[in-house]
Amino acid sequence: MTTTDTQTGDIRETFKDFLASKGLRVTNQRLAIFDAAYGNSDHFTAEDLLEHAREIDDSVSRATVYRALPILTESGLIREVDVGKDYKFYMANKNATTFQAQVICLDCDKIYEIDAPFMEWYGKTVADKLGLNVESQRLQVSARCGGDPNSACQRGGKTS
Amino acid sequence: MTTTDTQTGDIRETFKDFLASKGLRVTNQRLAIFDAAYGNSDHFTAEDLLEHAREIDDSVSRATVYRALPILTESGLIREVDVGKDYKFYMANKNATTFQAQVICLDCDKIYEIDAPFMEWYGKTVADKLGLNVESQRLQVSARCGGDPNSACQRGGKTS
DNA sequence: CTCGATGCAAAATTTTTGCAGTCCC
DNA sequence: GGGACTGCAAAAATTTTGCATCGAG
Numbered sequence: 265m266t267t268t269d270t271q272t273g274d275i276r277e278t279f280k281d282f283l284a285s286k287g288l289r290v291t292n293q294r295l296a297i298f299d300a301a302y303g304n305s306d307h308f309t310a311e312d313l314l315e316h317a318r319e320i321d322d323s324v325s326r327a328t329v330y331r332a333l334p335i336l337t338e339s340g341l342i343r344e345v346d347v348g349k350d351y352k353f354y355m356a357n358k359n360a361t362t363f364q365a366q367v368i369c370l371d372c373d374k375i376y377e378i379d380a381p382f383m384e385w386y387g388k389t390v391a392d393k394l395g396l397n398v399e400s401q402r403l404q405v406s407a408r409c410g411g412d413p414n415s416a417c418q419r420g421g422k423t424s
Numbered sequence: 425m426t427t428t429d430t431q432t433g434d435i436r437e438t439f440k441d442f443l444a445s446k447g448l449r450v451t452n453q454r455l456a457i458f459d460a461a462y463g464n465s466d467h468f469t470a471e472d473l474l475e476h477a478r479e480i481d482d483s484v485s486r487a488t489v490y491r492a493l494p495i496l497t498e499s500g501l502i503r504e505v506d507v508g509k510d511y512k513f514y515m516a517n518k519n520a521t522t523f524q525a526q527v528i529c530l531d532c533d534k535i536y537e538i539d540a541p542f543m544e545w546y547g548k549t550v551a552d553k554l555g556l557n558v559e560s561q562r563l564q565v566s567a568r569c570g571g572d573p574n575s576a577c578q579r580g581g582k583t584s
Numbered sequence: 585c586t587c588g589a590t591g592c593a594a595a596a597t598t599t600t601t602g603c604a605g606t607c608c609c
Numbered sequence: 610g611g612g613a614c615t616g617c618a619a620a621a622a623t624t625t626t627g628c629a630t631c632g633a634g
Contacts, residue, residue, distance in 0.1 A: 288589090289589065289632090289634075291590080293590070294589090310623080310624080325590065325591045327590075327626085328589080330625070331625095350622070365550070390525070390538055391565055391567040394536060395569060395574050396568060396569050396576070398565055398566070399567050399568055402562055403562070404562040405546075405550055406560045406562075407551040407554070408559055409554075409555060416554040416556070417554070417555075449609075449614065450608075450609095451613095451614065483616080487601085487618095488614080490600070491614085510598065510623085511597080511598060
């Protein structure tokens with residue numbers, strides 16, 4: 265099943281255009297990695313991405329995944345989510361609107377994305393005072409559900 | 425020169441008490457690591473800490489530093505500052521009052537600590553909605569001074 | 585055709601761990 | 610004196626890199 269519903273298909277073209285505009289080549293491996301990233305509905309690691317990309321194109325190697333990730337993040341099509349583990353998470357940037365904070369459940373390893381529009385203002389204000397220009401921001405809350413059946417973790421659903 | 429001005433001396437006793445209360449032993453290496461941490465006025469890495477601890481007690485090994493860091497952070501005497509590099513930073517918690525955000529200059533590798541008292545409320549509010557209990561939080565702004573002589577980086581002073 | 589892109593495996597880096605010996609309590 | 614602590618070196622674990630080969634344009 266080649267992922268080609270209307271929206272994803274369009275974004276795929278955007279990716280190709282981005283590659284072209286940077287003088288980079290459109291290879292099967294890069295497309296497989298892109299498709300794998302957008303086929304994944306949640307957060308994923310480099311290793312997850314490799315695994316899924318290989319289901320699409322068997323020839324994708326780990327090195328190529330690691331070489332593609334900076335390209336994809338630079339294009340804005342995927343977002344890096346570093347929650348302080350020793351490996352990084354990524355996620356498809358399907359609706360890139362406002363800044364998002366993460367709430368991380370340390371018990372379940374789930375990551376919730378939360379709109380935090382005030383960060384736009386906050387970062388600029390704080391950086392201005394130091395004479396710096398904002399590049400990126402992180403706002404993360406690490407928390408625990410403690411197995412509480414009323415928590416979003418237990419009621420919710422998808423495993424991160 | 426054994427670092428024993430009034431304040432640091434007191435905190436050192438606090439550290440010893442903490443060790444005792446946890447049934448841990450007060451060893452020369454642990455004290456050397458503690459002193460090195462409090463002798464460092466800025467952010468430091470595990471490797472920095474090892475180096476400085478060895479200036480105090482030659483016998484301190486890398487493994488012991490890594491084994492001491494969790495104890496020191498758990499005691500609240502030092503704080504872990506993970507800015508998303510592949511290694512972590514730490515800093516002595518000399519005045520542990522309000523929550524602190526970090527502004528990181530990507531050009532200079534400097535880290536500024538900024539009071540962000542509203543985070544207390546923010547984290548709790550967001551976690552409550554999910555039914556979780558806050559464990560810790562991070563608020564970081566990555567920015568660039570671009571060499572601007574008016575920026576805090578260039579006027580300021582200490583290198584991180 | 586040409587040069588960027590890839591796969592493989594070795595390397596690099598930070599942190600962790602097993603084990604035998606050491607020293608705090 | 611007993612068991613926690615330490616140093617050393619090897620191991621883990623993720624990401625990077627060198628090099629010969631492949632393939633997009």
